[in-house]
Amino acid sequence: xxxxxxxxxxxxxxxxxxxxxxxxxxxxxxxxxxxxxxxxxxxxxxxxxxxxxxxxxxxxxxxxxxxxxxxxxxxxxxxxxxxxxxxxxxxxxxxxxxxxxxxxxxxxxxxxxxxxxxxxxxxxxxxxxxxxxxxxxxxxxxxxxxxxxxxxxxxxx
Numbered sequence: 754x755x756x757x758x759x760x761x762x763x764x765x766x767x768x769x770x771x772x773x774x775x776x777x778x779x780x781x782x783x784x785x786x787x788x789x790x791x792x793x794x795x796x797x798x799x800x801x802x803x804x805x806x807x808x809x810x811x812x813x814x815x816x817x818x819x820x821x822x823x824x825x826x827x828x829x830x831x832x833x834x835x836x837x838x839x840x841x842x843x844x845x846x847x848x849x850x851x852x853x854x855x856x857x858x859x860x861x862x863x864x865x866x867x868x869x870x871x872x873x874x875x876x877x878x879x880x881x882x883x884x885x886x887x888x889x890x891x892x893x894x895x896x897x898x899x900x901x902x903x904x905x906x907x908x909x910x
Contacts, residue, residue, distance in 0.1 A: 770778045799849045801881075802856035803889040808864055809841040810876030815909070817874070818842065822907045823872040829863075842876070849881045850885075 815837070824837040824841060832846045844863070850856035860881055867873060884892075 796834075797851055799851055801886045802848045802850055803886065804844075804846055804848050804856060804860045804882050805882040806844045806860050806863060806878060806882070807841065807880030808876040809879045810874055812839045813874040817872070817908075819907055821871050825867055825873065826907060828871060829865065834905050834910050837907065838910045841879075847890065853883055853885070856869040858879060858908050
């Protein structure tokens, strides 16, 4: 999460930038006030999104599917867990993105972009769920949705 100090320009490439050598006025926070109570966060700060990507296709040897998913997890350590069978797999992970559209776009490219390097089966994406962190935790607390990704790693269904 990107935090902006009080008095600092919050925009990226915005009009509030200082000239080289120009002093910046310091501002103070009232005694006892918290940062969150006093200052608003910029709107373009990335958030965490829980992604579940489901893929499916023609049967492939289980050893090759597992090895491919393990390679994908090694190449991209953000992957929490993968479950697999010889004709489908599910990948779950947290993505940091500005909004749902960005998180979904990254998820939709994941399988295709890494199919060659991780030697993944030529399966197609058949499902995608992207939910924000609050919704994920709400579902878990209410007993709905997928259980937390434990144990982490690559496992058969």
